[in-house]
Amino acid sequence: MGKTYRQINIDEYINYERFYSKYLKNMKRTGTDKISAQCPFHDDQHPSFWFNINNGCWKCEAGCGSGNAVTFLARVEKISQKEAYKILLKEAGLFEEDKKKGKKMKYTLENYSKEEKLPIEFLTNVCNLKQEDYHKRFVSIYYKDEKGNTAAIRKRHHPQNKKRFS
Ligand SMILES: [Zn+2]
Missing domain, CATH: 3.90.580.10 (Zinc finger, CHC2-type domain)
Structure with a gap:
């Protein structure tokens, strides 16, 4: 309890x-x-x-x-x-x-995995998602071009965060 x-x-x-x-x-x-x-x-x-x-x-x-x-x-x-x-x-x-407040703002790969109903291994290996933020406030999503170079990085925050993406 x-x-x-x-x-x-x-x-x-x-x-x-x-x-x-x-x-x-x-x-x-x-x-x-x-x-x-x-x-x-x-x-x-x-x-x-x-x-x-x-x-x-x-x-x-x-x-x-x-x-x-x-x-x-x-x-x-x-x-x-x-x-x-x-x-x-x-x-x-x-x-x-x-x-x-501290808890609410946290957003981890586990959260993302549950939300998108995708396994963590798939997210990290295939979708290039990384948990780079030490405080676990966001998940980084790497967008790669055909040559495998990083074209863009998007940060996914907690759904209740004012800023969902950055
Ligand atoms: Zn007194």
Whole structure:
């Protein structure tokens, strides 16, 4: 069964100590899973703020409130929680759109073979198709003249790519 990203616990992928260190001053470990620091939301003379390194939840004991890494980031960067969540997904290396984009644009000899219902050996040996692109974004099709010289090279991209051929 394939896991969807929504079922993944983002906490397992984020180093909250590193994440919070970008925004907090005077960070100090105060327990096995707690770090205290000066609160970024008020003029803090004491380390009134703390967060849990395992789940990213935070609280300001001086009354600024409490929350998780998403609400913290939204508040400190003055962005929406939706935007903050996206940034955290990126931090965790789980940003869905980036992953999908990368996959969508790939176009390999295997794809071509399936699409045209022709075996790969036939495509490479008879039709002069090559997978030259290291990132596998397109397949090169070599057009030869009667003498066997390359007359033209056409690049076939993924069907969903704006540019189908080049
Ligand atoms: Zn505070």
